[in-house]
Amino acid sequence: MYTLKKSLGQHFLKDENMCRQIVEAMPVEEGLQLLEVGPGGGAITKYLLEIPGIIFRAVELDAEKVQYLEKTFPAIKGKLINESFLDMQPPFTGEFSIIGNFPYNISTQIMFRVLDWRAQVPAVVGMFQKEVAQRIAAGHGNKDYGILSVLLQRFYRVEYLFEVDEQSFNPPPKVKSAVIRLTRLEAPLAVKSEKKFNLLVKTAFGQRRKQLRNPLKGFFDKTFLQEPIFTKRAEELSVADFVTLSEHML
Template sequence: MSVRAKKHLGQHFLKDENIAKKIADTLTENNYDTVLEIGPGMGVLTKYLLQKKLTTHVIEIDTESVEYLKAHYLNLADRIISKDFLKLDISTILNNEQFAIIGNFPYNISTQIVFKTIENRNLIPELCGMFQKEVAKRIAEKPGSKAYGILSVLTQAFYDAEYLFTVPPSVFNPPPKVDSGVIRLIRKENYNLPVDEKLFFKVVKTAFNQRRKTMRNSLKSFNLSDKLREDTIFAQRPEQLSVEEFINLTKSIANDAI
């Protein structure tokens, strides 16, 4: 019995054992005893997670995959969550304990997985996973490049991001049309912002929505005072600003509104 890859779920099953083990080994196993794998499919990665000292849980929306896992991984049966990760209240599934996230993520929901991780960062000290290469690069990118954007800044405000290795299409069934990339996110020691989080998200998104413009033009809608707009930061484009500069800018904007 094998599971048929379903296009609407964005399934591309990893078939290379070496890469599955390599992904499992990206986990540092620091500051947590539990790992949650998203979208295990037929368990090629799960197998290597079960060899670790960690307690492995998996979450799978595809009922055919759930049946396969129950039949082939008997010791995992009571730790299979047959639900949609994006619709789940994370705090309820693992009794509020710290856990890492891992997976060969479906491309169509991979950025949403990152944003959900950020929302629940108090519970998630680490995320290791496979994304479309372009998305993986964007998450881990540093300032000054075209790939650096909203996803880079919002992720790196809370996590240290590292691009680990590239994976070719040939190791999947069916093969995707693009390369994949594996990254690791490790939660920062101080993962709460010293500014209003909603305002920070708004500043970052507004700035990058018109990324070719200088900050002075892209943040026009904030109706900032002339005095603040004279700051040299406003002569730069958003991709030139570090996470720290975006945090300081948000602080200045909040003070400007008082």
């Protein structure tokens, strides 16, 4: 068998019904290139290997798990990448989708890597700590809406699919879990400067309780700062509002 490593945030699914639901949430078509992040003990991997007509790979940092997977699932030979998802290069040329029971300690970083690779990644199905899933899926006006919500929703439609009970895992985590799906938008909102847009969003939410005029006063001329939008707080602005605002930055 294998050992569970707390340092890698390892909580492995044991509920077969949940495993199947996660796999079924991924849109599949002939020739799909699919990367599983953190296969661990292979709970959903065994179902992914059964999908006909796809090109499958998995990335796993833990060498012990790589050996276990190769012994347990002979079909995975040659499809495993033994490194960190955060350090790897895109595993395919062309487009590929991503699926996984993501290690909760790096799940936010995984999403920022998805943003970096957005031109190649049309879909993501992932399990997260419930609070992180809620933040990614939240709409404006919601207390969970924040930086990750805005940056991801500019490019992806986010669906909060279902929650997963703690007892579905070994060992049971101390947090609740949820599965979400990201589907890339055909026409994401364009901005003049990605750097300025990202800075605007991060600065606005850095003081989310304050009216926008305070944290953003250095980004706009004094006349424009008198616009009514600056009396709002960051969570009240839609993704489109942030895009429009970024067009007026100095």
